[in-house]
Amino acid sequence: MSKIILITGASRGFGKIWARALLQRGDKVVATARNLADLTDLVQEFGEAVFPVQLDVNDRAAAFAAVNKAKNHFGRIDVLINNAGFGLFGAIEETTEQQARAQMETNFFGLLWVTQAIVPIMRAQQSGHIIQVSSVLGLVALPVLGLYNASKYAVNGLTETLATEVKDFGINVSLIEPNGFSTDWSGASAFQTEAMEIYAPVKKAFADGAPADTWGNPATTADAVLSLIDAENPPLHFLLGKVAYPMVKQAYAERLADFDKWEAISVAAHGH
Known part of the structure; x- marks a missing residue:
């Protein structure tokens, strides 16, 4: 049986x-975009x-209206893929208030509004799968992406609670956590802070530290996502790309080592 999937940010990437x-493969798709002309080819x-x-x-009322329009059109919504978002590149000190708020508005609040709109529909159906497109940077932070990291950490915290x-x-919840892929996320869709020279060495080290094959091919992700959608018991955390797993494994091993090192002092702080 074909599924009805709502995808936000379906214009590219x-x-x-x-x-x-x-x-x-025969599913039906509700494709959302800021500009409908970007969906003409589909x-x-x-x-x-x-x-x-x-x-x-970013418009909460519009998010609810769009989700309800989709439900009325197809009669149900089986899967939500909350994909809309963008990258903000720059040091935290360089980031303006407007840039910081814009990053959180789209990557976190936009995702929240669509999630809030879809839950009552899936709850009434007693079925559904909410898939939030987060990032490996919702698990591990990298320099010069501080606000992006923060937005994805927020998405992960929200989504783990939602699950x-x-x-x-009867609603399944998953986080897709890709490593870097060659999409518009780091190109046409990206925003840059106004550079401060003091952070040039950090940015250069970040840029020079990535091997040539760090960036995955977005075209080859489709089969993995279809497998996630079709899974009877989908995972909450779903890493995407060959860089993500070793990156997360190393970071979590280092965290556990720190927790162990400070365990006695941490426990003593409890008081009884």
């Missing part, structure tokens, strides 16, 4: 790749199987 893969190729919806996820709250309603 992961969103468009996954939308096309789902449509090609509509021309797949016709009524794709339902384009204009949406700026415990909606489990009894």
